[in-house]
């Protein structure tokens with residue numbers, strides 16, 4: 001049995017590898033119950049759940065867990081219960097937050113969830129916030145309806161202009177994304193899971209997959225494979241997903257707050273969403289106020305895309321920030337990030353098999369054992385937005401119901417279908 005030399009396997013990583021990035025446990029010749037490819041939020045939780053269910057699991061990621069290119073590699077991500085009228089996602093999110101909190105409590109990582117509250121700004125002609133409130137009430141999620149007058153009193157930092165009212169979720173907030181995912185992977189490894197920091201080559205489409213190969217020519221054999229490759233999925237399965245998942249460039253800005261001014265941190269400032277437009281976070285861990293547009297940017301390659309933000313975009317965001325928060329008018333830019341959404345046509349989370357027939361999960365690639373999973377983050381005009389930080393709760397397990405896109409072209413959805421996996 002050959003053991004891979006650690007220095008070669010670790011070569012792509014500079015400096016001290018963070019938890020979950022180091023080669024751990026793998027030896028060629030090993031056979032696993034499940035190999036999970038991709039250590040973002042979806043892959044890491046999938047590996048965690050499979051391990052907890054008694055499987056021998058290996059997690060594989062060419063750039064490392066929640067790396068700088070991954071969609072899960074950002075500093076913070078909103079976890080919110082509201083998804084307009086899409087009750088299934090509210091339920092997923094509720095469960096996901098419970099699981100994150102249980103996990104953080106067990107591993108002593110409570111700081112990785114910041115309960116900032118989540119404020120939905122409602123403007124005329126946008127029914128999503130009202131629908132959100134209906135579903136939150138139905139599902140039993142705590143929330144408050146705030147009138148314009150209450151908003152002005154409670155959150156005077158905002159210049160509200162056409163905002164008429166808001167819905168406030170007091171128990172939602174921000175997950176410290178990169179570190180949270182790395183904590184899940186570290187826990188998976190501590191509990192005996194194996195981690196291989198290598199890039200998996202697309203398996204042949206014909207016949208059942210018994211093993212996959214990496215670019216370093218290592219072979220991983222397993223009974224089942226889960227491809228949780230997020231925005232890389234169109235590259236991994238170009239025929240199947242090349243025209244179905246579209247990564248777009250998304251820019252994120254951090255602006256420095258005035259010294260000692262507590263209006264910009266919690267509890268004074270919540271995480272907020274101005275539906276269909278901007279969203280932002282308070283000053284968390286002294287990194288500054290974060291603001292970004294939820295609109296889709298241009299197509300983006302997660303491997304080769306440069307991640308610098310142009311002057312014009314900085315100037316535009318500076319202006320938008322000052323418009324919404326006059327007190328931040330002269331704030332300096334302290335950091336920018338470029339990430340990518342992976343967009344399906346309707347923004348829905350999806351799970352499917354390489355046969356391409358998402359309703360056919362009990363077919364040849366069948367019941368869980370040969371399933372691949374992917375997330376459908378992002379939004380389409382008028383649709384609901386990125387769904388994946390529910391990843392913790394939406395992880396597939398035998399017996400779960402998975403909500404899939406239903407149509408001839410998979411993602412051109414007119415309705416959602418519950419599929420028993």
Ligand SMILES: Cc1cc2nc3c(=O)[nH]c(=O)nc-3n(C[C@H](O)[C@H](O)[C@H](O)COP(=O)(O)OP(=O)(O)OC[C@H]3O[C@@H](n4cnc5c(N)ncnc54)[C@H](O)[C@@H]3O)c2cc1C
Pocket residue numbers: 037038039040041042043060061062063064065066067069070071072073074076077078079198199200201228229230231232236250251252292339340341342374375376377378386387388389390
């Ligand atoms: C700017 C921005 C803001 C966002 N805000 C929110 C938010 O507030 N709330 C929310 O819910 N969602 C948000 N999202 C969406 C969310 O972050 C993503 O949907 C989620 O992180 C996707 O996770 P993932 O595990 O599917 O993919 P990723 O995190 O991208 O992980 C995929 C992994 O697969 C690995 N990989 C790919 N191909 C291979 C291969 N062949 N072999 C080995 N490894 C491979 C990659 O290295 C990568 O680590 C946001 C996204 C962006 C970009």
